[in-house]
Amino acid sequence: MTELPDWWPHKEPYAIGDCLELMKDIPDNSVDLVLTDPPYGIGESQRNREGNARYAFGGKSKGYTPGKKGNYYGEYDWDKERIGHEYFKEMFRISKHQIIFGGNYYADYLYPSASWIVWDKDNTGDFADCEMAWTSHKKAVRKFKWRWNGMLQEDMKNKEERLHPTQKPTPLFKWILENYSKPGDIVLDPFLGSGTTLLACRKTDRIGLGFEINPDYEPIIRKRMMADTPKIETWFE
Numbered sequence: 001m002t003e004l005p006d007w008w009p010h011k012e013p014y015a016i017g018d019c020l021e022l023m024k025d026i027p028d029n030s031v032d033l034v035l036t037d038p039p040y041g042i043g044e045s046q047r048n049r050e051g052n053a054r055y056a057f058g059g060k061s062k063g064y065t066p067g068k069k070g071n072y073y074g075e076y077d078w079d080k081e082r083i084g085h086e087y088f089k090e091m092f093r094i095s096k097h098q099i100i101f102g103g104n105y106y107a108d109y110l111y112p113s114a115s116w117i118v119w120d121k122d123n124t125g126d127f128a129d130c131e132m133a134w135t136s137h138k139k140a141v142r143k144f145k146w147r148w149n150g151m152l153q154e155d156m157k158n159k160e161e162r163l164h165p166t167q168k169p170t171p172l173f174k175w176i177l178e179n180y181s182k183p184g185d186i187v188l189d190p191f192l193g194s195g196t197t198l199l200a201c202r203k204t205d206r207i208g209l210g211f212e213i214n215p216d217y218e219p220i221i222r223k224r225m226m227a228d229t230p231k232i233e234t235w236f237e
Contacts, residue, residue, distance in 0.1 A: 005030065005186060008209065013198060013225075016218050019190035019211035023090040031209075032185035034091045035176060035197055037101035037166060038083050085109050091190060099180060101168070103134025115139045119172055122147035137180055144175050163194040163220055173200035181206060195221035 004013060007027055015022055088109045091098055099117065103110055117133040120143055127149065148169050160169060173196055181187060183205040189197035192210035194217060201208025202225070212221065 004209075005207070012222075013208055014192055014195070014210045014212065014218075014221055016212055016215045018213055020087055020090060022211045023094055023190060026094040026188075028093055029096055030186070031095040031188045032097065033177075033181045033187045034095040034098045034100070034190065035173065035187055036091070036099075036189045036191050037168060037193070038087070038106075038191045040082065040102045040105040082106070087190070095188065097136045097180070099133050099135045099137075099176060101131060101133045104132050106134075110134050114141070116141045117176065118143045119168075120145040121149060123149045133176075135180065139180075142179070144172055146172050164217075167194055168196055170196055170200050170203070173197055174204055177201065177204045177206055192221065193217065195224045199224055 004010075007025075007030060009025055082105065088106070091100075100106070100110070103113075103116070113134055113136065115135045115137045117135060118141065119131045119133070121127065121130060122145055123129050146169050160167075177187065177200055184207065186207045186209065187197065187201050189208070189210040192198070192212040195210070195212075198208040198210055198221065200206075210221075212218070
């Protein structure tokens, strides 16, 4: 297992809490890349996404009633409004580079960039055809095509369980890491959700760290990390 940085004060590669406060413990420029998908303020936490967002195992958790429309995140109404400028100031302070999904919702907080990532979701329904990520890199606009349309996924033989209403496919984040970072880099996701960034980091030999405000996701993040950890066999003579 990759060692955690000396300055990281937590026992696990993730911590539960408000990332604005937790980022204050991170030294300047100590993270190679912030890769994250913050709330856009478009109300995803209030929509009925039971079909593809069974975020608690068995569909049961505090604040969640299967089949009931409304805020299934209880007190954690995380997408009620956009995050403030202070979050971006902290992300820029602690990291050398940033890739931020939904950057088109935060044009007033981000400086102009010619380097965007366009995720083509290959949709067949009425969902958005693409999602955009702003980057601080000096590269051309790049497109990654990966179907993520309800029950239809690019790799139907190895379907990912949808555990969060704004969850991104692991292959998308793997592609980003392989093209915008290098092995051994420290990558932080301040809005961790179900832990996809950490999983992609493990699969690409990056040091993944993250914060998540909703404690209901802690067992989900842990389970996904454990599922990706090779089993160790001990032999006794």
